[in-house]
Amino acid sequence: MERGIGGETAPAAARAVARDADPRDKAGMIRAAAIALLAAALPLAACAPGGPVEGASAAPAEALAQARWPAAPPVRAVMLVVHGYGDYAETLLGEVAPFWAASGIEVRAYDQRGFGRNASRGAWPGAEALISDFAAQARAARADHPDLPLIALGHSLGGGVVLAALGEGRAPEVDGAVLLAPAIGGGPHINGFMRAGMWAMTTLIPDRRLSGEGIVRIQASDNVPALRALAADPLYLAKPTPREMQGLVRIMDRAEAAAGAVEVPLLIALGARDEVVDNADVRAVAAKLPRPPDLRDYSEGWHLLLRDLGRRAVWEDVRDWVLARAP
Template structure:
């Protein structure tokens, strides 16, 4: 892997948008989906029901569950793509995992149609109620990667996750509020007014962003038509507004929270993640992974993060002798 490139002092809106997102590879048209290989051990074909309509869902059941985890992916991605490998390991350890495709992404009919921050947060609120109803005797945890981390933090801080035992923020998109350069914010607003539907490709970026050291995984993503990483100006501004909400909500998040950041993350600035962490008033823990990149659950050393998150959840779940089953 080449050394990390030095970022230029000023980035175009297109380059900045790519720097904020979970992947640097645009999908190839007509390529086969890699979904089947991501659903090992999963029950698929289910849906999370929300007021705005159902969302595609995958579930990894645990034989003797001690906790249940509701997981959110990042921009352009989808549930099993982010969590497939990790979910199989967590389920084997007693953590039942649900990963749904957020509105506007993945297997949903709304793929590539930006829903807006409120819809994403409202969907999480409904999904958490759904999973709690399925497992009333299990502690519920919520995990979010990148954009999903911004959604999770906003929902937690806005009081929309009642009863949730803990929140895991994996390389969260929290580059908002006072941590964002006003010039970047102004550029994003201007582009959204002038060319709102213009999409930007990684190839158009003046800098190279490496989201992971797992090149084989990145190539597979680039061939998956369910995955994409070319945000429009409208979506880029929407992501900034989502991060602003997460930043503003952080001081009200009193849920036990684990924040995980990789030492090699070139997508979300470490200073922004640490600044958001400092704003959290409740029980919290910051895990700095020396081998981690942005795609923490899919890097070459991803199992380090799998174990870290699993240990954190199980330390707060039911004791090993306890068991629970889904509600009828």
Template sequence: MIRAVLTAAVLMLLAACAPVTQLAGKPDVTFQGPRLEEHAFVSFDGARLGLSEWDPATGEPWAVVIGLHGMNDYANAFHLAGEQWAQDGITTIAYDQRGFGRSPARGVWGGQDLMAEDLRTITALARQRYPHAIIAVAGESMGAAVAIDAFSSDRPPAADRLVLVSPAVWGWSSQPWPNSAALWLTAHIDGPLVMNPPRFLENHILASDNIDELRHMGRDPLMIWGARTDTLYGLVDLMQTAWEKAGQTSIPALYLAGKHDQIIPLHSHFEAARKLRPDDRSALYPNGWHLLLVDKQAGVVWRDIEGYIRDPAARLASHTPPIPGAPTPAEKPTVQATR
């Protein structure tokens, strides 16, 4: 009996030490509402999040891509794709999600609710600024998980297209139990503890085959290397949500993965892709890694995404086969579109 009481007390104490998550701000009476500035996205609560934008040289864009970066990254994740899409008449608006890049409280987990609300807010702002353009949300890794969470909610963002690039779907249900147990304990006992990847992992696990880009990222002071245990806990929570809700988004989605992904296990991609609906699309790139937007064959992915934004029902330009187990909807032939 005494052992049972002590065990219960310890568990209650650990549960009370909840992982730290950012809270919504409380803007003062001078707050003029959310808006897009040159280098900042002012969100619904007055938080100033870093912003990067790539625009066509002339004329109004026919499409706008809202970019959501991955874990420890920031808006610059879209710099190569954004430059190419701008040449094709597409505006790319990417922002630093809470806790990352130029945004406040670097390293502290933003929380699913706040991150989803930021996405709803910036999508509405893009719709207001570009009323005649196709509005697409493209999330990479963690950003794709945020998008799945938001688009499967009862208040989905007001976008026309959804693109999921290497979505982070490696949640609790597919984590090895020692990982889950250790992460739960460290996040609840010592939230601010920063974990850095072991050197042997850095040398043997690659996010992309584009080594020059990886080196550039490694020298970028806005990147975060290492992560707080409570942030990792929040990330796995988000990945579990994305894994569970894949196929439940309010609009059809394009799910892209690379056969050489060393960050998210392929079995997690396969399990999530099996939940997709018949009107969702998918592709497994045989030469793709995790960071599909910067891989050596990234141009193939950019063109597929652009084609999907133009016409979700058309065959992908690369003719890349779908993810095994995913639905294979009837496709219509690719048509060369004109603007």
């Protein structure tokens, strides 16, 4: 039996920390439980040989799965979409992309390396590979449409990838970006205790898929049928590994560090009921942007803003923001 904080088992420690958290702060309770779970691995870390690397190996060359929704003429803008953790292009955009395309926005998307329909599904490629892939996709979109505005849209992990790439000067072809519930709260917003626990887990069990069952319960949307569909989708990657969680943190770190160099206009959309990302951290990172972003709050929004029951308002706001930058 693995021992945790104060001699408790990991689940017991997690419940104890969550019990002491402010019950009105649901996100805080979830983070507290996660910290306790991660800390349970710390006593074993001293016995682990060497430190982990983020990716199992250098990401091999791979033709990434693509999805496109041609726009109804006249075509006014191009949107390049980057999905979040576990997701893939067709399931994220299957409902909303035709809506945007009908308004003259060509929607292009790809399954990120390690996810969806790619042969690499389930193998974390590393932060650098994900950012490089986005940069390559942006170059291809610009080559196909040299005279149209190119707007990137990133959800969750995808938002971190987009912001990091823009701030690091990796995607100069992009004219603006939409970040939906973005995973960008890295750097000082992730404490050292959490980082130490993450390192320990990645050292000990880097590729074990974790459910968190019995420790934390996170609801991603109020659209229950959509959640059930994702749960039944064999291509949806629901349970992260410690290696993937550490990789996500590295994306968030790079996004936070690069935010001060992002010059293009941004729309940032947040759901008030989001239990996955910390909206306060997102706002703190947004405050570093040289150009104040268009920040939208959705009082009934959750993490899956494009799938929530109130998704139509998000769809329309994204459409209007993109077309406002089109000729």
